[in-house]
Amino acid sequence: MRVAFVGKGGAGKSSLAGTFARVLAGTGERVLVLDSDPMPGVAFSLGVPRTDAGLPDEAVEADEDGDGRRRYRLRAGLTGTGAVERYAIRGPDGVHLLQLGKARGPRWNNTAQHHGFQRVIDDLPGDGWSVVGDLPGGTRQPFLTWGRYAETFLVVVEPTPASLLTGRRLARLASARGSPRVAVVANKVLHPEDAKQVAERTGLELAGVVPFDPGVETADRLGKAVLDHDPLGPTATAVRSLVDALRSEREPA
Numbered sequence: 001m002r003v004a005f006v007g008k009g010g011a012g013k014s015s016l017a018g019t020f021a022r023v024l025a026g027t028g029e030r031v032l033v034l035d036s037d038p039m040p041g042v043a044f045s046l047g048v049p050r051t052d053a054g055l056p057d058e059a060v061e062a063d064e065d066g067d068g069r070r071r072y073r074l075r076a077g078l079t080g081t082g083a084v085e086r087y088a089i090r091g092p093d094g095v096h097l098l099q100l101g102k103a104r105g106p107r108w109n110n111t112a113q114h115h116g117f118q119r120v121i122d123d124l125p126g127d128g129w130s131v132v133g134d135l136p137g138g139t140r141q142p143f144l145t146w147g148r149y150a151e152t153f154l155v156v157v158e159p160t161p162a163s164l165l166t167g168r169r170l171a172r173l174a175s176a177r178g179s180p181r182v183a184v185v186a187n188k189v190l191h192p193e194d195a196k197q198v199a200e201r202t203g204l205e206l207a208g209v210v211p212f213d214p215g216v217e218t219a220d221r222l223g224k225a226v227l228d229h230d231p232l233g234p235t236a237t238a239v240r241s242l243v244d245a246l247r248s249e250r251e252p253a
């Protein structure tokens, strides 16, 4: 399966994507996590040592086209699969993590890393790999560039007016783009009414419901994965249900 988590800033994309990826890997699938957020995030929820590095310089080649513009591509002979096998960070439960080079400051030039990351996205490993993406908050990139590998977009929505509105707009953008499926995950839910409201106000199919869970915040403060901090807690349990639901859809009747 190829899923990408999108939604308003702070809705819980990284917390859920990291947990989702590890749970999926725990079922025996080979999982590649794609972190397209230039700011730190999913490494923590995966429990992978944090690094700012994207693809190394050696992975990307540049040349100039006729107009003098620089063009970037993966080094000759390096495929997307090769880049994943060679450069992805190995995490718990066998997950592989490939990330956009993180923003470091005004002098930090990561143009080549960013282009290389996009080239990998356009040439991802096929059969035998599942992909879980953590996209930055916002509206444009998910559907146009960084998330175009996704077969399913999971919009993470909190029961707050701003998050609901963002979810609804993302749903519209996704449908304008066409093909992929878009579903909503209600996060930080306190009452059953919250989940109902999230489904109704976004107009999206409700794929999962994750309760408000102080354990997520505690894990964040400790810099730990929720799955390591509280493996049987409410978030881990809800994400297991989400993974089960998406996996069972794929199985032939």
Ligand SMILES: Nc1ncnc2c1ncn2[C@@H]1O[C@H](COP(=O)(O)OP(=O)(O)OP(=O)(O)O)[C@@H](O)[C@H]1O
Binding pocket: 007, 008, 009, 010, 011, 012, 013, 014, 015, 016, 037, 041, 136, 137, 187, 188, 189, 210, 211, 212, 213, 214, 216, 217, 218, 220, 235
């Ligand atoms: N189910 C939950 N219950 C309680 N708190 C949660 C839950 N999910 C996420 N949080 C908290 O919400 C905050 C934002 O979570 P997270 O970083 O995963 O969101 P994000 O959507 O990835 O944010 P960003 O847009 O900044 O990347 C964190 O403080 C996290 O602990």
Ligand SMILES: [Mg+2]
Binding pocket: 013, 014, 015, 037, 040, 041, 042, 134
């Ligand atoms: Mg995040």
